[in-house]
Amino acid sequence: MLQDVYPKLTLEIMDLVGNKWTLLLVYQLAERTQRFSELRRNMAPISQKMLTQKLRELERYGMVDRFVWPSTPPKVEYALTDLGRSFLGAASVICDWTRGNVEELAAARASFDAAAQEALSAA
């Protein structure tokens, strides 16, 4: 039965992609290993707190590796793991789907909103 299998699964997926930054962060790290400050620039306007938090989450999921260079000033690099790259492969399918259907989605929304507007003015 579908609903016995997917509830837990979808909740797991929400943890992975169900927020504003995670997917974008994975895409960013896919380009190359980056330091914290680089990431912050490239992910602007993300806050320090959010970036730290999302990086920890991804590290916890085994999708990102964290390398600390014990120097002064401190230097920390983040890189995608194999699991992270594997995830990116799957996630990019929806990204591509969305990109391929972005106009159709926009048209559907516009049509829906227009109908709602008309129903409103009819009343």
Added chain:
Amino acid sequence: MLQDVYPKLTLEIMDLVGNKWTLLLVYQLAERTQRFSELRRNMAPISQKMLTQKLRELERYGMVDRFVWPSTPPKVEYALTDLGRSFLGAASVICDWTRGNVEELAAARASFDAAAQEALSAA
């Protein structure tokens, strides 16, 4: 440049799958056309409000069709559109990925949490 293309895209994706119910609802409707009350049973413990809200969203995105039978008592059926089925194809790739890696993800979390715990007790 990646970050010029994907921010808007990922936000669009968050609208689609970045919440607790949407993905599961699409999976549920993929099985067959269903009435509101059927859906509510099958999606338990979803609230009426959430179900209505998510159905409207999906309808607005052109992924779900809504058929009203003007009878007493009222009867309303919901069905996936072609676009909805197309989306399901893309979304199922992440679902399958997650299902295929659920143990690896759990192991990574356990390992991360154990390390954090150890660091804590060392202090």
Added chain:
DNA sequence: CCGAATCCTAGAAGATACTG
């Protein structure tokens, strides 16, 4: 039966200030 309207709360996310 289907769903709109209202109220309420937990947790997500932002802003700011401070530290090794």
Added chain:
DNA sequence: CAGTATCTTCTAGGATTCGG
């Protein structure tokens, strides 16, 4: 440089009530 700590704001989501 790479965080942590704290405070505030915002919103998703649940509970409940009412209507056609």
